[in-house]
Amino acid sequence: MTRLIPPLAGDDHVAGPATAAVTLVEYGDYQCPYCGEAYPELKVVQRAMGHGLRFVFRNFPLVEVHAHAMRAAQFAEAAAEAGRFWEAHDLLYENQDALDDQSLLAYGQHLGLDRALLMAAFEGRHDDKIQRDFLGGVRGGVNGTPSLFINGLLYEGPRDAANLVVILRQAASVRA
Amino acid sequence: MQDMTVPAPATALQPGVTAPDFTLPATPDQALSLSEMKGHPVILAFYPADWSPVCGDEMSLLNAVLPEFHKMGAQLVGISTDGVWCHAAFAAERKLHFPLLADFEPKGETARRYGVYRPVEGVADRALFVIDAQGVIRWSYVSPLGINPGADGILEALDKLAAHPRAEGAAA
Numbered sequence: 001m002t003r004l005i006p007p008l009a010g011d012d013h014v015a016g017p018a019t020a021a022v023t024l025v026e027y028g029d030y031q032c033p034y035c036g037e038a039y040p041e042l043k044v045v046q047r048a049m050g051h052g053l054r055f056v057f058r059n060f061p062l063v064e065v066h067a068h069a070m071r072a073a074q075f076a077e078a079a080a081e082a083g084r085f086w087e088a089h090d091l092l093y094e095n096q097d098a099l100d101d102q103s104l105l106a107y108g109q110h111l112g113l114d115r116a117l118l119m120a121a122f123e124g125r126h127d128d129k130i131q132r133d134f135l136g137g138v139r140g141g142v143n144g145t146p147s148l149f150i151n152g153l154l155y156e157g158p159r160d161a162a163n164l165v166v167i168l169r170q171a172a173s174v175r176a
Numbered sequence: 177m178q179d180m181t182v183p184a185p186a187t188a189l190q191p192g193v194t195a196p197d198f199t200l201p202a203t204p205d206q207a208l209s210l211s212e213m214k215g216h217p218v219i220l221a222f223y224p225a226d227w228s229p230v231c232g233d234e235m236s237l238l239n240a241v242l243p244e245f246h247k248m249g250a251q252l253v254g255i256s257t258d259g260v261w262c263h264a265a266f267a268a269e270r271k272l273h274f275p276l277l278a279d280f281e282p283k284g285e286t287a288r289r290y291g292v293y294r295p296v297e298g299v300a301d302r303a304l305f306v307i308d309a310q311g312v313i314r315w316s317y318v319s320p321l322g323i324n325p326g327a328d329g330i331l332e333a334l335d336k337l338a339a340h341p342r343a344e345g346a347a348a
Contacts, residue, residue: 032232062231062236064240064271064272065231065270065271138237140328144233
C-alpha cells in the first residue's frame with residue numbers, strides 16, 4: 001500500500017520552522033478520545049524538540065461516530081482564518097467533553113473570534129479543506145485517529161512522548 | 177472446489193478469478209446476492225466481528241469514505257459471521273450507510289469460498305476484495321487480524337479499474 005500523504009500546502013496548520021529536520025503530521029479528530037490522549041504527549045514532544053520539529057495538524061473527523069467532530073473541525077478552521085488555529089486546537093482538545101455548538105460558540109467568544117466567521121464555518125465555508133485533509137489521509141493510509149506521519153511515512157509505534165522523542169531524533173539525525 | 181478445510185493462514189482468492197456468488201441476509205427479512213450488484217464495482221470487506229472499539233474501526237472508517245466509493249461508482253458491503261440482529265445493532269450505533277451481511281449459517285460459508293475463513297477462531301479474516309462490474313476479482317488483500325487495513329488500497333484498486341475498466345489485464 002502506498003502510505004504517501006499529500007505534501008505540505010499553504011492551508012496546512014504548521015507549528016515550527018520550515019527548516020526543522022523533522023516534520024510530524026497528525027491526522028486527528030477533535031472528539032476522538034485517543035487523539036485526546038495523544039494531545040498532551042504531543043505537546044511534550046513539541047517542547048522537547050523545539051525548533052527541530054515542524055508539527056502539522058490535518059483534519060480526520062469521523063462524523064458518524066463523533067457527533068461534534070465536524071463542527072469542532074469547522075471551528076478550528078474558522079479560528080485559523082483569524083490566525084488563532086493553535087489556540088483553538090488546544091482549547092478543543094482540552095475540553096473534549098464539551099464540544100456541542102453552545103460550547104464552541106463560547107470558545108469562539110473566549111478567543112475573540114468574530115461570530116460571523118464561526119457561523120460561516122458552520123455553514124460549510126471550510127468543508128472542502130476538511131474533506132481534502134480527510135481524503136488525502138485516507139489515500140495515504142490513515143486507518144483511524146490519531147495517525148502520525150514522520151517525514152511523510154506512517155508511524156505505527158507507541159505514541160507516548162518519551163518514545164516519540166527518541167524516534168523523531170533518530171529521524172532528524174538520518175536527515176541531517 | 178472452494179472448500180477450505182486447511183487451517184489459517186487462509187488463501188484469499190486472487191485477481192482474475194470470478195468472484196463466487198453468494199446470497200446472505202442483510203437484515204432480518206432481506207437477503208442480498210452478489211449477482212444483484214453486477215454492473216458496478218463491488219467492494220467486499222470481510223471482517224472478524226462487530227463492535228471493535230478503536231477510533232476509526234474499519235467499518236466506521238469505510239463508512240466515512242463511502243461517499244468517495246459511491247463517486248467512483250462502487251458499492252460496499254461488509255461481511256462477518258455475526259448474526260443479523262447483531263449487525264442491525266452495530267450498524268445503527270455506528271450509523272453505517274452500507275449493508276452488513278451475516279455469514280452466519282452455514283457459518284462462514286462465504287468467507288470459506290473466498291479463502292478467508294479462520295477455522296481456529298471461527299471468524300472471517302480482515303480481507304478486502306474489489307470486484308469489477310463483470311464480477312471478476314481485480315484486487316484482494318488480507319490484513320493481519322488486529323490491523324485495520326484502511327481504505328487506500330481500495331481507492332487505488334478502484335482508480336485502476338476506472339483507468340482499465342475491462343478485465344483483460346486483471347491478473348497482476
